Amino acid sequence: MDVIKSTTAASHWTALQVMQDAPVIPVIVLNDVAHAVPLARALVAGGIRMLEVTLRTPQALACIERIAREVPEAVVGAGTIRNAADAQASAKAGALFGVSPGYTRGVGQACRDAGLALLPGVATGSEIMMAQEDGFTELKFFPAMQAGGPAMLKAWSGPFFDVKFCPTGGVTLQNAPEFLALPNVVCVGGSWIVPADAIKAGDWGRITQLARDTAGLKKPG
Structure with a gap:
């Protein structure tokens, strides 16, 4: 099977560069467009600039657009990309990378066509092989x-020695170091940096501190 091809200019960010920028990519759910810019600024102030805004609310695309336009220090991406329409809308809003909960060839092709660096979601060996067939070697677990x-991830390090992962889902400040200690893990994804109660209350100082605490996590060696 041929590797899927890009038909547009790609983002200057690669998936690996997105993963390498900080130990954690925050998984962000926004219900109010007014929160987008102050949240992004709070995270950047704490040392986290790769921001995954999930497409889980009706306001998500507007939030991505506001961050892309008003917080140039941030690199905003779209999470929960499930189809070509999601990829196209995210790129139009200003997203520079995408994250999907699973992987299909259609999603991979759509992200490449839209110029989005993609972290495809995988949970099985077969899904890893499908993504690799299409040229993706940096994946979301x-x-x-x-x-x-x-x-x-330890078990996969043998057969999939050439794949790098960003584990997401149930990752916390407490267990993140165990993931980051693995040689095939570049970063983790987590929502603990952006707690819903802090966003609702506009407690941006708390989010900046959580980002600082998270940015301080280092891979061993």
């Missing part, structure tokens, strides 16, 4: 804890 946690 989701849902990480429910699908086997660090033990599964």
Whole structure:
């Protein structure tokens, strides 16, 4: 099977660069467009600039657009990309990378066509092989804890020695170091940096501190 091809200019960010920028990519759910810019600024102030805004609310695309336009220090991406329409709308809103909960060839092709660096979601060996066939070697392991946690990633390090992962789903500040200690893990994805109660209350100082705490996580060696 041929590797899927890009038909448009790609983002200057690659999936690996997105993963390498910080130990954690925040998984963000926004219900109010007014929260988008102050949240992004709070995260950037804490040392986190790769921001995954999930397409789980009607306001998500507007939030991506506001961040892309008003917080140039941030690199905003779209999470929960499930189809070509999601990829196209995300790129139009200003997203520079995409994250999907699973993988299909259609999603992979749509993201390449839209110029989005993609972190495809995988939970099984077969899904990893499908993504690799299409040229993706940096993958999101989701849902990480429910699908086997660090033990599964250790098992995959043999047959999939050339794949790098961003585990997401059930990852916390407490268990993130165990994931980051694995040689095939570049970063983790987590929502603990952006708690819903802090966003609702506009407690941006708390989010900046959580980002600082998270940015301080380092891979061993």
